[in-house]
Each structure stands twice: as structure tokens, then as C-alpha cells.
Amino acid sequence: MNNEYNDREIIEMLISTDKDKSDFAFRIIYNKYSVQIYSYCNKILKDRMKADDVFQETFINFYQNVKQEKINNGSVIGYLIKIARNKCLNVKRDVKHNVNTEDYEWITADEFNYYKQDKDKIVKTAIEKLEIKYKEPFILRVYEGLEYIEIAEICEISEENARKRVFRAKQKIREFLNPFIDELSN
Amino acid sequence: MDQSELLNKFFDGQIEPNEEESLFNSLATNASLRKELKNLIDIEKAVKSDFGVMFPPVETTSALFSNSNISTQSIVTKAPFMASFKTLILSNLLTLIIASSLVYLGMNYFNNNSNLIKSANHTQSSIQNQNNAYNYPVISNLNVNSSNDNSLNPNKSQNNISNNNINNNHIKKSNIVGKRIVDKSNDKQENSNNDQFASNPINLENHSSDVNQIEPPSVTNSKFNAQANTNLLLNKNNDIYLSKMQSIDFPIPSYSIKQLGLNNLSLTFSGGDSWSLPKATVPRSSQPLFNNNAITLTYNLNKNFSFGIDFRQEYFYQKYNGIDKDKQEYIYEQNTNYSAFGLLARENILNYDYFKTFVQTYLGLNKIGPIGRLMFGLEINPREEYGFIFTVEGSSLRYFHQNNYYWSNKIGAYYGIILHF
Numbered sequence: 001m002n003n004e005y006n007d008r009e010i011i012e013m014l015i016s017t018d019k020d021k022s023d024f025a026f027r028i029i030y031n032k033y034s035v036q037i038y039s040y041c042n043k044i045l046k047d048r049m050k051a052d053d054v055f056q057e058t059f060i061n062f063y064q065n066v067k068q069e070k071i072n073n074g075s076v077i078g079y080l081i082k083i084a085r086n087k088c089l090n091v092k093r094d095v096k097h098n099v100n101t102e103d104y105e106w107i108t109a110d111e112f113n114y115y116k117q118d119k120d121k122i123v124k125t126a127i128e129k130l131e132i133k134y135k136e137p138f139i140l141r142v143y144e145g146l147e148y149i150e151i152a153e154i155c156e157i158s159e160e161n162a163r164k165r166v167f168r169a170k171q172k173i174r175e176f177l178n179p180f181i182d183e184l185s186n
Numbered sequence: 187m188d189q190s191e192l193l194n195k196f197f198d199g200q201i202e203p204n205e206e207e208s209l210f211n212s213l214a215t216n217a218s219l220r221k222e223l224k225n226l227i228d229i230e231k232a233v234k235s236d237f238g239v240m241f242p243p244v245e246t247t248s249a250l251f252s253n254s255n256i257s258t259q260s261i262v263t264k265a266p267f268m269a270s271f272k273t274l275i276l277s278n279l280l281t282l283i284i285a286s287s288l289v290y291l292g293m294n295y296f297n298n299n300s301n302l303i304k305s306a307n308h309t310q311s312s313i314q315n316q317n318n319a320y321n322y323p324v325i326s327n328l329n330v331n332s333s334n335d336n337s338l339n340p341n342k343s344q345n346n347i348s349n350n351n352i353n354n355n356h357i358k359k360s361n362i363v364g365k366r367i368v369d370k371s372n373d374k375q376e377n378s379n380n381d382q383f384a385s386n387p388i389n390l391e392n393h394s395s396d397v398n399q400i401e402p403p404s405v406t407n408s409k410f411n412a413q414a415n416t417n418l419l420l421n422k423n424n425d426i427y428l429s430k431m432q433s434i435d436f437p438i439p440s441y442s443i444k445q446l447g448l449n450n451l452s453l454t455f456s457g458g459d460s461w462s463l464p465k466a467t468v469p470r471s472s473q474p475l476f477n478n479n480a481i482t483l484t485y486n487l488n489k490n491f492s493f494g495i496d497f498r499q500e501y502f503y504q505k506y507n508g509i510d511k512d513k514q515e516y517i518y519e520q521n522t523n524y525s526a527f528g529l530l531a532r533e534n535i536l537n538y539d540y541f542k543t544f545v546q547t548y549l550g551l552n553k554i555g556p557i558g559r560l561m562f563g564l565e566i567n568p569r570e571e572y573g574f575i576f577t578v579e580g581s582s583l584r585y586f587h588q589n590n591y592y593w594s595n596k597i598g599a600y601y602g603i604i605l606h607f
Binding site: 123 | 191198240246253
């Protein structure tokens with residue numbers, strides 16, 4: 001039933017003065033995009049508690065902004081991710097824990113054995129260790145499936161820059177994964 | 187743009203045709219680029235394997251909707267009554283119509299069989315009546331005798347006995363019967379008879395009277411004697427045959443309801459709806475065709491007590507806790523349709539001819555656990571063959587998840603048709 005409405009119609013219903021209709025529109029949006037936003041928050045923050053908070057704030061903020069007619073065009077998912085991104089950056093600004101790429105080479109034998117046990121953890125760790133400016137476009141591209149132009153809009157960079165950052169993110173992941181490439185191939 | 191960037195564009199699906207040609211040419215000649223491609227494929231594969239979507243926990247969703255003061259109910263606009271309950275009413279009515287039709291056809295079949303039995307019995311009795319005119323049924327192809335006008339004339343028949351081979355059969359018959367007679371009479375008389383068949387009609391007459399001594403009285407009719415004699419060509423033991431014919435019943439199977447002992451059975455088809463306690467906060471998972479419909483077969487042990495079996499499809503709203511593989515605790519909610527099968531006992535409280543109330547207990551199972559029910563009902567029987575039933579009930583389902591037991595409770599209201607056999 002939710003697929004019967006496009007984003008424009010949902011927004012119109014959302015700004016309606018009829019609360020039932022407005023609530024209905026919000027439920028459609030929530031059902032449609034909550035998984036994407038929640039995944040994004042978790043992948044960016046790597047902290048479920050913080051991700052929960054940001055996730056909730058994102059939707060509340062979205063609802064309030066739409067009610068104040070601050071959004072009239074553009075994709076709903078783009079707008080939601082933009083809100084989520086800003087909130088994630090605020091959280092990360094408070095707790096700066098991203099690791100410089102130079103640290104990648106510093107892997108102990110224990111870590112190596114630990115990673116070998118779980119291939120998923122290798123990839124997750126590699127992504128986690130990315131700088132936010134690379135990590136964010138990479139996640140939006142690979143996990144959220146957004147186009148470069150949408151990534152550019154969200155990250156407030158040019159489309160070409162978005163493309164380059166995704167490429168650079170992949171290179172950095174490859175550099176990190178190089179010691180484990182054989183493991184991953186098996 | 188270097189080759190690595192081209193590879194990236196290739197994986198993004200955004201490579202231009204001329205760039206693709208250039209890349210493929212480089213791959214053909216550049217071993218390190220091929221290795222880079224293999225590495226890239228492995229990384230893409232690994233990244234995709236990490237592509238785990240994450241669902242927001244139920245409590246996060248609840249908190250969000252609560253903080254935003256947004257309703258979680260799925261109905262937006264108040265639909266008209268018929269629109270809201272159309273599916274439910276139609277599915278229930280459809281079930282009742284189909285079930286009633288099946289039962290009607292089934293009962294019609296039984297009735298037809300009963301008619302067949304009646305018809306067959308009627309035929310049998312007709313035959314018997316017809317035969318009564320001759321005292322016994324007649325099966326005969328003895329044209330010789332039938333062409334013999336004397337066959338129906340005992341006196342003439344007796345005269346004919348000594349005349350020819352055909353009539354020797356009569357003699358044989360007489361001998362056979364005579365043997366039986368011998369058991370009760372004496373050899374001398376039989377020998378005398380045999381000796382005097384041709385010459386002494388009086389002896390034959392005596393012999394015939396001996397036969398009559400052991401046959402049923404009706405056989406004394408001289409017509410029978412003649413006809414019985416005509417059967418000799420079909421069966422030498424025709425006296426036995428006749429005896430069998432006298433008592434034989436046609437082997438027609440009997441299928442009538444009473445003959446099958448089904449006259450104390452009642453079949454109920456009912457439909458309705460149920461409401462979870464506490465109220466379900468998630469929508470029902472599906473709408474199967476026979477949702478919230480039940481079929482119940484009861485056996486009336488006496489006027490006030492009956493027991494039976496019940497099969498139905500129904501929803502149970504479940505709310506339970508669980509921990510996922512990452513040790514994260516969740517509250518799970520589901521509103522799932524299950525098929526349940528159970529045994530019931532029904533006790534009538536008020537019991538009048540056309541009206542009765544009853545209380546019913548139920549113990550059953552569905553695929554996740556046992557179910558108990560308590561039902562109060564009203565039955566109105568305008569005719570002996572059928573009635574209408576209205577019930578309210580409370581149900582509890584017990585189920586198990588991750589070492590914990592949970593209960594799912596609900597109340598329900600049902601209506602239906604009851605057919606009495």
C-alpha cells in the first residue's frame with residue numbers, strides 16, 4: 001500500500017492539518033526509510049546507543065522541519081540522510097575516534113590472527129578505520145546505494161569530489177586488507 | 187585518469203565505452219593491473235558480505251512515535267463500516283455458504299442412498315409379493331415344461347412323470363426330495379414309490395404328499411410343485427435354492443445417517459473475530475481465506491453434554507523478549523495466523539426445544555504451543571435439522587522462546603450455523 005505514494009504525495013500528506021493523514025504519511029516514511037537511516041547511523045557511529053539517539057532525533061527533526069515547510073522538494077531519503085549525517089558529525093566531533101590511515105600498517109600478530117578468524121570483522125574494521133570524509137561517501141555509495149550526485153548534495157561537495165572520495169576510500173580499504181587478501185579469497 | 191581509477195569506474199558501472207576498451211587492453215598486457223582487479227573483486231565481495239541491513243529495535247520505534255506524539259495505528263481515515271469489515275464478513279459468509287453446501291450435498295447423498303434402499307426394498311418386496319402369488323420366486327427356462335400344458339396341472343404332471351426323459355427329471359426331483367423324505371419316512375415307501383412311478387400314480391401322489399410334509403405349508407400349492415419341478419434343470423438342489431430364496435435379503439449396503447450411528451452428531455461452521463489482550467500494536471501478518479473461521483464436530487452424549495473436535499484459523503498477538511547473536515536484547519512483537527486443532531466438551535445450561543445456552547471448554551494445539559479456551563454460547567434451533575449459534579470466548583496460548591514461557595490472550599466473538607444429523 002505504501003508504494004502507492006511517491007515522495008511528493010507523502011510530503012503533502014505530511015504537512016496536512018489532518019493529524020490522521022499526517023501521522024499516516026509519517027508511518028509510510030518511517031517504514032520506507034528507517035532501516036536505511038538506522039544502518040547508516042550505526043555504520044558511521046559504530047555505537048548502537050548513540051546510533052539509536054541519532055536515529056530518533058533524525059526522524060523527529062525531519063517531521064518538525066516538514067511541518068514548518070522547510071522541505072518542499074528533493075528526495076525524502078536525501079533529506080533524512082543529510083539530517084542524520086549532520087547529527088552523526090556532531091556526535092563524532094564530540095568523540096573523535098577515527099584513526100589516521102598511517103596507523104593501518106600497525107597490526108600485531110595477535111590482531112592478525114584475530115582478524116583471520118572472522119573475515120567480516122576485517123572488512124568492518126577497515127571501514128571503521130576510514131576517515132569520515134572518505135567513510136561517509138563510501139557508505140552512502142556502497143551501503144545506501146545513492147548516486148554520486150545525491151552523495152554530493154548530502155556531503156555538500158561536488159559530484160566529482162564525491163566520486164574521488166569513494167574511490168579513495170576503496171583504495172584505503174584495499175591497503176588495509178592487503179595482508180588478508182589471500183584469506184578473503186578463500 | 188590512471189588505470190586504477192578506470193577499474194573503480196568499471197565497478198561503479200559508469201565507465202565509458204572507449205575507457206572500457208582502454209582498460210581491457212591494459213588488463214591484457216599488464217599483470218599487476220590484473221592482480222589489482224582480482225584484489226578489487228575480493229574487496230567488493232568482502233564489502234558486500236558486510237552489507238547487513240540493521241532494523242531499528244522495537245523500543246526505539248515506540249519511543250520515537252511516542253516522543254513525536256504520532257499514532258502507530260495503521261488506519262488513517264475512518265472507513266465506512268462495510269469497508270472496514272467487508273473482508274471479514276465476506277470471508278465468513280463464503281465459508282458458511284461453502285460449508286453448508288457441502289453438508290447439504292452430503293446429506294442429500296445420504297438421503298438418496300436411503301431412497302435407493304427403500305426402492306430396492308420395494309423392489310424386493312414387489313418381487314416377493316409377485317412371487318407370493320406363486321408362493322415362491324420362479325426361475326425357469328424349462329420350456330419343455332412351460333410348453334407342456336400339463337406342467338401346471340398336478341394330475342397331468344403326475345401322469346407325465348412316467349412318460350419321457352424330461353419327466354424323468356421330475357422323477358429325479360422326486361427322488362431327491364424323496365431322499366430327504368426318506369430320512370423321515372421309510373425306505374420301503376420310497377422303494378415302493380420308485381417301483382411304481384410309472385404304473386402307480388397314486389404312489390406318486392403319496393410321494394408328493396410326503397414332500398409336502400417337509401416343505402412349508404405354502405409349498406403345498408400344486409402350482410408350486412409344478413414350478414418347483416421346472417427349476418430342476420437349473421439346479422438339482424433346487425429345493426435348497428428355493429429355501430434360500432425364501433429367506434434371502436438383497437445385499438444392499440445401508441448408509442443412512444442413523445444406520446451409521448451419526449444421528450447424535452452436530453456440525454458447526456462459524457466465523458467471527460478476536461481481540462488481543464493487551465491490544466495488538468502490530469498489524470496482522472496475513473489474511474488467509476479461512477481466517478477466523480472454525481469447523482466443529484460434536485457428538486451429543488446425552489441431552490445436556492456433548493464433546494467433539496474443533497479446527498480453526500486464528501490470530502494470536504505475541505510479545506516476547508529475545509537476545510540476538512550480538513547480545514542485544516529485543517522486544518519482539520508479531521500478530522500471526524495459526525491453524526489450531528483441539529478437543530472440546532460442551533455442557534448445556536438452559537435447554538429448551540428451540541433455545542439453549544451452553545458453556546464449553548477447549549484444549550488444543552497450534553504449531554507453537556497449547557491453547558485453552560472457555561466459551562459461552564447461545565444456540566437457536568428453529569428446525570430440528572439446523573440452528574444458529576452465537577458465542578463469546580476467551581483464549582490463551584502458551585508459547586516458548588529462548589528458555590522463557592509467554593502467554594498470548596484474546597477474546598473472540600463468533601457466529602455460525604449448526605447442522606444436526
